[in-house]
Amino acid sequence: MLAWFANPERFMRLSAWALPLATTIALVLFAIGLPWALLFSPADFRQGDSVRIMFVHVPAAWWALGIYVFMGVASLMGLVWKHALADVAARAAAPIGAAYAALCLVTGSFWGATTWGTWWEWDARMTSMLVLFLTYVGYLALWAAIEDEQRAARLAGLLCLGGLINIPIVHFSVDWWNSLHQTASILRTGGSAMDPSMLRPLLVVAFAYFAGFIALLFAGMRAQVFRRRALAAAMRRARAA
DSSP: OHHHHHOHHHHHHHHHHHHHHHHHHHHHHHHHHHHIIIIISOOBTTTBGGGGGHHHHHHHHHHHHHHHHHHHHHHHIIIIIOOTTHHHHHHHHHHHHHHHHHHHHHHHHHHHHHHTSOSOOOOHHHHHHHHHHHHHHHHHHHHHHOSOHHHHHHHHHHHHHHHTTHHHHHHHHHHHSOOSSOOOSSSSTTSOOSOHHHHHHHHHHHHHHHHHHHHHHHHHHHHHHHHHHHHHHHHHHHHHO
């Protein structure tokens, strides 16, 4: 099954219709979820309207972690099984994950300023998320710095796999250390502690982020495949000349 999806020709046929579908789903979900979350969800009894930052901040944090795990799986497939599109997928996912991590940090700073009275604190959750963002940046820098794409893919893949150790640290940091962040309120034993009036729009926005990731991932992968085909064609013409 994995070999079927790793075939570039099959991927291009699949993504030709999946890309516009994912784009449409993302736009529809954002059009529904953001007004619902930012305009019609109730204010928090302690934080007031500033709690609405949650609807942008929390999905960005979730998918910054999820995308990095995706990159780790793709990097492992590229290093071990040499799947043709694995490194392409990891490379295309990296700038999206970096953007989500940056959005998480920026919105978290605004939220912290209104809730805790500080734009930044070397809190375990905030620090480990910053490390995740810097790992994304390092991964992209490796690809940009090395001209040999096979060597770049190998080194970037090793960096990505090493960075996976930070994922559980980000997730469990509020349980392992004293933190300004609250413990899990959605995925926890006994069910969600969040009121449905806030949880429902949050989940809609989270699915919008995911659909947006799929759309951008397919667009990035298709661009890389087209670029590689153009380079291969140019090399064939050069050899023929």
